[in-house]
Amino acid sequence: METTSVVELAIANLLSPPVLAFALGLLAVAVKSDLRLPEPVYQAISIYLLLGIGIKGGVALRDSSLQEIWLPIAVTLLLGVLIPLGAYVISWWFTRLDAINRGALAAHYGSTSLVTFTAALVFIESSGQFAEGYLVTLLAILEVPGIIVGLLLASRARKGGIAWGESLQEVLSGKSIVLLVGGLAIGVASGSAGFASIEPFFGGLFTGVLTLFLLELGIVAGRRLPDVKRTGWGLVAFGTLFPLLAGFAGVAGGLFAGLSVGGAALLGVLSASSSYIAAPTAVRLALPEASPGIYLTASLGITFPFNLIAGIPLYYWYAETLGGLIGWN
Amino acid sequence: MELTSRTVVTIVAESALESRLVADLSAAGVPGYTVTPAHGAGVRGQREGDIQGGNIRIETVLPHDTALGILAMLQDKYFSHYACVAWLSQASVVRGEHF
Numbered sequence: 001m002e003t004t005s006v007v008e009l010a011i012a013n014l015l016s017p018p019v020l021a022f023a024l025g026l027l028a029v030a031v032k033s034d035l036r037l038p039e040p041v042y043q044a045i046s047i048y049l050l051l052g053i054g055i056k057g058g059v060a061l062r063d064s065s066l067q068e069i070w071l072p073i074a075v076t077l078l079l080g081v082l083i084p085l086g087a088y089v090i091s092w093w094f095t096r097l098d099a100i101n102r103g104a105l106a107a108h109y110g111s112t113s114l115v116t117f118t119a120a121l122v123f124i125e126s127s128g129q130f131a132e133g134y135l136v137t138l139l140a141i142l143e144v145p146g147i148i149v150g151l152l153l154a155s156r157a158r159k160g161g162i163a164w165g166e167s168l169q170e171v172l173s174g175k176s177i178v179l180l181v182g183g184l185a186i187g188v189a190s191g192s193a194g195f196a197s198i199e200p201f202f203g204g205l206f207t208g209v210l211t212l213f214l215l216e217l218g219i220v221a222g223r224r225l226p227d228v229k230r231t232g233w234g235l236v237a238f239g240t241l242f243p244l245l246a247g248f249a250g251v252a253g254g255l256f257a258g259l260s261v262g263g264a265a266l267l268g269v270l271s272a273s274s275s276y277i278a279a280p281t282a283v284r285l286a287l288p289e290a291s292p293g294i295y296l297t298a299s300l301g302i303t304f305p306f307n308l309i310a311g312i313p314l315y316y317w318y319a320e321t322l323g324g325l326i327g328w329n
Numbered sequence: 330m331e332l333t334s335r336t337v338v339t340i341v342a343e344s345a346l347e348s349r350l351v352a353d354l355s356a357a358g359v360p361g362y363t364v365t366p367a368h369g370a371g372v373r374g375q376r377e378g379d380i381q382g383g384n385i386r387i388e389t390v391l392p393h394d395t396a397l398g399i400l401a402m403l404q405d406k407y408f409s410h411y412a413c414v415a416w417l418s419q420a421s422v423v424r425g426e427h428f
Contacts, residue, residue: 039383162341280345284343285345285346
């Protein structure tokens with residue numbers, strides 16, 4: 001396979017409708033437009049994306065053997081523990097935040113972002129590359145451990161401990177896990193014959209709906225941008241440099257586990273992305289002292305746009321280059 | 330028509346707290362309540378129905394003493410760290426035994 005230049009990849013990503021819609025959302029905030037997706041529509045779309053990606057992953061999972069997926073799963077679990085530990089330590093170098101706020105950051109960066117993953121999946125599919133379908137299983141697996149490790153790190157600094165039951169209940173019964181795991185089960189049970197009957201809705205329309213969702217997320221992220229100025233450059237540096245490192249770890253781990261270039265790139269995206277749906281609620285309940293102005297701003301205002309615009313093609317380039325070096329393909 | 334005097338407790342809080350607040354209200358002996366989605370602005374900053382889930386508004390009609398107990402509980406557990414405000418107002422109800 002011929003290696004594509006990182007600039008070509010970046011341009012292809014930037015000119016894709018979902019990323020352009022995200023930019024339009026940012027622009028709408030800049031010109032003080034009152035554009036918003038209505039809240040119930042936003043909720044419905046996020047359910048559609050979670051269930052759709054779960055079902056598609058399940059259909060692919062049905063065709064994979066346990067032998068093929070146990071190593072990627074083990075690597076993902078390891079990443080789920082190492083990335084939040086890394087975030088906890090490295091955020092200290094950049095921000096000098098206290099342990100509770102760094103634990104909150106670790107919970108967010110250890111967990112993962114469905115939308116970044118979905119955008120990366122669309123990017124890889126539209127450039128005609130292959131990625132293993134069971135990456136969605138890895139997405140569901142990577143959602144949880146990061147949050148637990150982040151809360152554990154913060155709990156050492158917190159008097160009075162942590163409401164573990166309530167926070168874990170929130171994560172495990174939250175819509176992300178219920179829909180992803182439920183969708184996987186539906187996909188495995190129904191297989192590709194079953195999927196054919198819902199393909200027009202969950203397949204053909206998928207990228208279009210993602211585009212609509214990213215428009216709204218552009219608006220939400222744009223509204224966070226003024227907070228970025230308040231939180232300082234240390235957090236900006238952390239929110240962009242840490243994903244580069246975590247993304248590299250994910251890509252390297254993915255290639256080690258035997259994933260294709262596209263699959264390793266996606267594991268890189270999963271590792272580099274930070275949560276802004278499951279983690280904020282769990283952190284808010286468990287660590288009330290941690291400031292949402294820090295963790296949500298870093299996750300949603302800095303890292304999410306960075307990954308969407310620059311990170312996705314970069315992690316793909318990592319995978320191609322590193323895969324080429326070790327002669328994988 | 331016989332009217333009974335009761336106190337309305339109105340709580341506006343970030344929506345992540347809903348199940349926790351409802352559990353605490355039930356534990357304090359609140360027989361019924363109404364939850365509605367809310368958005369607006371306050372001292373902690375503007376809040377809308379964004380990714381954090383926005384705010385909720387909980388209202389419940391109670392005897393005055395129970396209402397004061399609720400305020401004390403909120404003061405103790407919520408006000409210092411969470412976006413949460415509450416106020417009391419007077420109401421007249423028929424069927425006082427319901428509240």
